[in-house]
Amino acid sequence: MNGQIDELDRGIIRCLSKDGRMSFTEIATQLNVTEKTIRSRYKNLIDHEILQVVGVVNPTAIGVKAGAIIELMVELMALEQVIEGLRNLREVRFITTTSGKYQIMTQIAVPSQDDLSSSFKRIRDIPGIIEMNSIIQLNVYKNTFQYI
Amino acid sequence: MNGQIDELDRGIIRCLSKDGRMSFTEIATQLNVTEKTIRSRYKNLIDHEILQVVGVVNPTAIGVKAGAIIELMVELMALEQVIEGLRNLREVRFITTTSGKYQIMTQIAVPSQDDLSSSFKRIRDIPGIIEMNSIIQLNVYKNTFQYI
DNA sequence: AATGAAACTCGGATCTG
């Protein structure tokens, strides 16, 4: 395995995308190979960090119902520290640097609208931030992590 | 089960967040209950769509290395159709309505920078869009779906 | 909570290109 994946790997990924606990035997039957083959391919995918099988909670079901997207203009010297500061906040789920006027865009997820303002404050307190533009999410219509 | 989850459920979720294929027996040992209990709790979590165990691919490992965030101003009458148009695009992974100047914010994930422009064009062609502001993601520093 | 049958996992030996 050299980092490339083939049709069989994609088949395994497709199966596990639907049900991460599908048995190797079942996958093997569907893809017409032996269970051992699936098992070793699976191990390779996991070892190479191509695939990850994990439990994902539905945020609304556990009471995480509000979110916002925040654009940050930062002092360039402080870029790394701001990212580190954001990364350490539990409610921050996405951080990227971006083209355009703002250097950082981040997304937060919190229980309710009321929790947004305290989160905004926590972020504003990170040293190095020049300007902050907060956009509140109203309704989420798609949120997938199936990139295949 | 009434929609609320207790400490044991959270324990199960915590275990499966690390390894979605951990055996029920193993989880039972870690949490000091019987395997049968874990199995029925698991079923409840799945049935109530609180938890989902799925294979997640590392996008960069499969060659999805570029992304962008797009803000859209749309004709209010066309809001639903625009959302539907976006939802049907494979590369669109996130759609939300937002407060502020733009009504929709969406995120796309594609193999390379070169694929961004064709994706932008596909989006611009959705009827009902008045203005479109594209922000290219440079580096992603955090991208979690563990909200717990 | 315990039992037991059926299904699944997983390592070793073997085969193939």
Next chain:
DNA sequence: CAGATCCGAGTTTCATT
């Protein structure tokens, strides 16, 4: 040599008690 197959022992699942 990497990767696939066959096979058998050891676990896990899961319905019944």
